[in-house]
Amino acid sequence: MTAAPLLELDNLSTHYVSAQGTRIVRAVDEVSLRLNAGETLGIVGESGSGKSTLALTILRVLPPAARIVGGRMLFEGEDLVAKSDAEMRHIRGKRIAMILQDPMASLNPLFTIGDQVAEPIRVHEGERRATAWNRARELLRSVRIPSPETRLTQYPHEMSGGMRQRIVGAIGISCEPRLLIADEPTTSLDLTIQAQYLNLLRDLQQAHGLALIFITHNLGIVAKMCDQLAVMYAGRVVESGPVSRIFNAPAHPYTRALLNSIPRMSDSDQRLVAIDGQPPDLSALPSGCAFAPRCPQALARCRDAAPPPFAPEEGRIARCWLAEPSAVGGDFRVASGAA
Amino acid sequence: MSTPADVIRLPTPTPRFAAIRALRLGDVPMVPLLILGVIALVAVFANQLAPHNPEIGSLTARFKPPFWVTGGSTEYLLGTDQLGRDVLSRLIFGARVSMVVGFTAVIFAGVLGTALGIVSGYLGGWVDQVIMRITDTWLALPALMFAIFLASIVGPSMWNIVIILGLVYWTRYARVIRGEVLSLKEREFVRLAIVAGCSKLTIMRRHILPNVINSAVVLGTLMLGVVIITEATLSFLGVGVPPPQPAWGLMLSDGKQGLMVGYWWLTVFPGGCIVLMVLSANLLGDWLRVKFDPQLRQL
Amino acid sequence: MRQYIIRRVGYCLLSLFLLSVTIFFFVRVTGDPATLLVEPGASEADIAAIHHQFGLDQPLWVQYGLFMWSLAHGDLGQSFYYQTPVMELYLQRLPNSLLLAFVAMALSLVIGVPSGILASVRVGRFWDSFGKLFSLLGLSLPSFLVGLLLILVFSVYLGWLPSSGADGPLNLIMPAFALGWYFAASHMRLTRSSMLDVLGSEYIKLARLKGLPQSLVIAKHAFKNALIPVLTLAGINLVIMVNVAVVVEVVFAWPGIGRLLYEGITFRDFPIVQGVVILGGAMIVIVNLFVDILYAVIDPRIRLES
Numbered sequence: 001m002t003a004a005p006l007l008e009l010d011n012l013s014t015h016y017v018s019a020q021g022t023r024i025v026r027a028v029d030e031v032s033l034r035l036n037a038g039e040t041l042g043i044v045g046e047s048g049s050g051k052s053t054l055a056l057t058i059l060r061v062l063p064p065a066a067r068i069v070g071g072r073m074l075f076e077g078e079d080l081v082a083k084s085d086a087e088m089r090h091i092r093g094k095r096i097a098m099i100l101q102d103p104m105a106s107l108n109p110l111f112t113i114g115d116q117v118a119e120p121i122r123v124h125e126g127e128r129r130a131t132a133w134n135r136a137r138e139l140l141r142s143v144r145i146p147s148p149e150t151r152l153t154q155y156p157h158e159m160s161g162g163m164r165q166r167i168v169g170a171i172g173i174s175c176e177p178r179l180l181i182a183d184e185p186t187t188s189l190d191l192t193i194q195a196q197y198l199n200l201l202r203d204l205q206q207a208h209g210l211a212l213i214f215i216t217h218n219l220g221i222v223a224k225m226c227d228q229l230a231v232m233y234a235g236r237v238v239e240s241g242p243v244s245r246i247f248n249a250p251a252h253p254y255t256r257a258l259l260n261s262i263p264r265m266s267d268s269d270q271r272l273v274a275i276d277g278q279p280p281d282l283s284a285l286p287s288g289c290a291f292a293p294r295c296p297q298a299l300a301r302c303r304d305a306a307p308p309p310f311a312p313e314e315g316r317i318a319r320c321w322l323a324e325p326s327a328v329g330g331d332f333r334v335a336s337g338a339a
Numbered sequence: 340m341s342t343p344a345d346v347i348r349l350p351t352p353t354p355r356f357a358a359i360r361a362l363r364l365g366d367v368p369m370v371p372l373l374i375l376g377v378i379a380l381v382a383v384f385a386n387q388l389a390p391h392n393p394e395i396g397s398l399t400a401r402f403k404p405p406f407w408v409t410g411g412s413t414e415y416l417l418g419t420d421q422l423g424r425d426v427l428s429r430l431i432f433g434a435r436v437s438m439v440v441g442f443t444a445v446i447f448a449g450v451l452g453t454a455l456g457i458v459s460g461y462l463g464g465w466v467d468q469v470i471m472r473i474t475d476t477w478l479a480l481p482a483l484m485f486a487i488f489l490a491s492i493v494g495p496s497m498w499n500i501v502i503i504l505g506l507v508y509w510t511r512y513a514r515v516i517r518g519e520v521l522s523l524k525e526r527e528f529v530r531l532a533i534v535a536g537c538s539k540l541t542i543m544r545r546h547i548l549p550n551v552i553n554s555a556v557v558l559g560t561l562m563l564g565v566v567i568i569t570e571a572t573l574s575f576l577g578v579g580v581p582p583p584q585p586a587w588g589l590m591l592s593d594g595k596q597g598l599m600v601g602y603w604w605l606t607v608f609p610g611g612c613i614v615l616m617v618l619s620a621n622l623l624g625d626w627l628r629v630k631f632d633p634q635l636r637q638l
Numbered sequence: 639m640r641q642y643i644i645r646r647v648g649y650c651l652l653s654l655f656l657l658s659v660t661i662f663f664f665v666r667v668t669g670d671p672a673t674l675l676v677e678p679g680a681s682e683a684d685i686a687a688i689h690h691q692f693g694l695d696q697p698l699w700v701q702y703g704l705f706m707w708s709l710a711h712g713d714l715g716q717s718f719y720y721q722t723p724v725m726e727l728y729l730q731r732l733p734n735s736l737l738l739a740f741v742a743m744a745l746s747l748v749i750g751v752p753s754g755i756l757a758s759v760r761v762g763r764f765w766d767s768f769g770k771l772f773s774l775l776g777l778s779l780p781s782f783l784v785g786l787l788l789i790l791v792f793s794v795y796l797g798w799l800p801s802s803g804a805d806g807p808l809n810l811i812m813p814a815f816a817l818g819w820y821f822a823a824s825h826m827r828l829t830r831s832s833m834l835d836v837l838g839s840e841y842i843k844l845a846r847l848k849g850l851p852q853s854l855v856i857a858k859h860a861f862k863n864a865l866i867p868v869l870t871l872a873g874i875n876l877v878i879m880v881n882v883a884v885v886v887e888v889v890f891a892w893p894g895i896g897r898l899l900y901e902g903i904t905f906r907d908f909p910i911v912q913g914v915v916i917l918g919g920a921m922i923v924i925v926n927l928f929v930d931i932l933y934a935v936i937d938p939r940i941r942l943e944s
């Protein structure tokens with residue numbers, strides 16, 4: 001039996017409520033996940049699937065219209081949902097850190113790099129300016145920024161995109177957190193820099209024993225970086241488990257469709273495979289399985305009732321009627337060859 | 340420990356409540372609309388409503404206070420001014436002035452500004468540059484200064500004021516409308532019209548204009564308050580509507596003499612009317628702005 | 639940065655040019671300018687003499703040239719009433735208007751900025767509603783009415799404050815308040831919306847994610863960024879204040895350039911009117927230029943752009 005997980009989400013739900021209380025968007029809907037220390041979890045989904053909201057929920061920095069309406073988030077055994085704002089403040093940046101997608105927008109244009117990197121150190125660890133400044137320099141060095149000394153006194157707009165993202169990474173690890181959440185950190189970087197950045201993240205992870213949650217829509221990154229994977233659709237986790245197992249044998253039609261839609265070098269003269277239909281309107285979800293309207297294997301049952309999480313294998317979850325153990329004689333593999 | 344703000348246990352909304360909420364009526368601000376409506380009615384029926392002649396006073400009845408103060412009488416409900424003229428009647432006819440000047444000037448400025456904004460935005464090039472430079476310069480000069488300057492050249496009269504206010508304020512419209520036209524220009528339906536061979540004039544008239552009317556109207560309601568205040572200011576300074584015509588600003592100017600001696604009604608009542616009208620116009624304008632497009636915040 | 643300054647100076651000059659053209663144009667297009675330049679009730683011969691003296695019988699472009707020439711020399715004509723050069727009168731009264739404007743501006747910032755910040759941080763709750771009300775009243779009450787009401791309450795009924803003149807600091811309170819009223823509401827609105835914009839930005843999100851206390855997020859990260867547009871507006875508003883103070887100066891008999899303008903209107907002293915308007919406009923355009931440059935100093939993004 002392994003040690004207690006670092007982070008455990010248990011039926012977590014976050015809803016956006018409109019001002020009059022009329023529209024409810026179930027951005028995160030009964031999500032359950034587990035992450036052990038030092039592991040990397042990839043969260044994959046289309047825009048609007050709820051992955052970013054999930055990240056914000058963990059850190060409790062939701063916009064005013066959003067509310068956590070149920071579930072627990074256990075971090076090192078403590079329920080984050082029950083914590084007061086003051087207590088969360090001590091966790092943010094110090095025990096759990098987050099990197100955002102757009103590095104230019106993430107850095108305050110009016111303050112120097114040094115100021116912004118040293119800031120969490122001064123706030124969380126009470127260090128004096130000089131000490132914090134030194135540590136900031138070392139941090140910049142550890143994220144492989146050349147001549148860190150000069151960089152400290154420069155401003156964000158003087159850096160390139162890749163450097164800015166490294167700086168944001170440096171801010172993230174500055175107080176030695178146990179968990180780092182990266183929300184699409186490479187999406188706004190040039191392709192050539194993406195690989196470098198991912199390697200950097202992996203090295204940092206190994207050097208500091210960090211657990212990493214990687215939010216992305218890019219399955220290639222998942223394949224390279226992640227141990228575990230959670231696929232989200234319409235606010236729910238529709239499939240989760242070890243990356244290699246899922247890639248080899250996806251249990252949910254959506255996962256299969258995602259994997260199929262990655263163009264391969266070998267099929268140069270075949271049509272690109274896309275997923276039919278549009279992502280669902282989260283404020284008006286159909287009854288039953290949210291993916292049913294677009295699912296090539298949809299059964300009548302799928303439109304009536306949303307499937308509960310089934311466990312097709314040890315350590316895997318899939319929310320699909322096709323994965324129900326009794327249904328297809330124990331063989332959960334989704335039939336290939338859609339219409 | 341009390342529940343933090345971002346965590347609540349939401350009861351699932353019962354279908355009943357959801358239905359009632361969906362049926363909720365519009366949120367038209369009735370009070371401002373009513374106030375403006377009343378003022379408009381008063382302006383139209385001034386002749387019938389006013390108890391006395393607003394321009395001729397009785398010298399034996401000077402500086403009478405409102406009827407509820409000792410020394411006042413019900414003959415002059417809200418008192419009289421320094422020439423014995425009935426305040427209430429002057430307020431009523433003043434409403435006419437405010438309404439006429441206000442609406443006419445706003446419409447004039449609106450038409451001129453929208454037209455120039457469309458032309459400037461759509462045609463671009465040197466036409467745009469010229470119009471924009473003028474707009475910028477005129478916008479830089481405070482409206483009041485400009486209006487005073489023009490009024491001192493042409494002399495005071497109600498219609499002169501309308502024209503002057505129109506000339507001073509069209510630039511506000513032009514700026515905003517031009518901005519909208521610039522983004523409209525890139526839209527599909529405009530491109531289709533060009534490809535179909537429509538003349539520039541036709542495009543501007545049939546395709547661009549209807550789409551900017553909304554903003555023009557919203558801007559118009561917001562400008563109404565500004566225009567009325569400017570007119571009142573001009574009248575107060577003596578370059579607006581000329582005496583003996585009753586304008587609320589002019590009444591305030593007259594009332595200043597009596598202020599130091601405590602004749603408060605000559606200031607409070609005309610002032611109150613101005614505030615009511617401008618407040619209503621502003622509230623209405625705000626509501627229209629939010630209703631038409633919550634993104635129009637920059638107006 | 640140098641490019642930026644050069645461009646701004648260019649715009650400034652262009653605006654000044656357009657301003658002079660506008661004034662020149664309007665004076666001539668609305669009738670015979672000679673009637674404005676003589677005292678009312680002048681004879682035919684006087685008007686003809688004026689035509690000759692001011693070169694009004696010359697072609698338009700020559701007139702414009704003469705006009706600009708005298709402007710460049712600071713010659714704005716002579717006041718009939720005071721029999722002194724308009725420029726001299728203007729410079730005499732300007733310090734008073736500046737004083738009034740400065741105090742009014744300080745007041746409007748002291749009231750406007752903190753209430754704007756409070757309204758933005760407490761969106762939807764008490765301070766925000768109060769802020770909205772204040773903003774609405776600021777827009778709906780003309781400055782001279784505020785002034786008159788203040789006089790009614792504080793001079794007539796309470797007898798605490800003097801209602802006219804410029805003898806001492808007490809004289810400054812009410813006019814500054816009346817003048818600053820509208821701008822306080824304007825600054826509050828701008829501070830609030832600027833703060834809201836900033837508070838919704840990514841770097842504020844990151845600041846929160848770093849675990850910084852809310853007070854630090856607002857006071858350090860949000861405030862400085864939100865302040866930029868407010869200061870810009872304040873700088874421009876200062877000059878506008880000087881120029882629209884005319885009504886307040888009239889109400890309180892404050893001896894500034896606004897009052898001068900009023901005298902010009904009342905006494906039909908056109909050189910004064912024209913002079914004050916030209917100088918007022920020019921002042922605004924030039925101050926806009928300085929504010930733009932100041933902007934570059936505060937915001938390092940512009941400063942380091944080469």
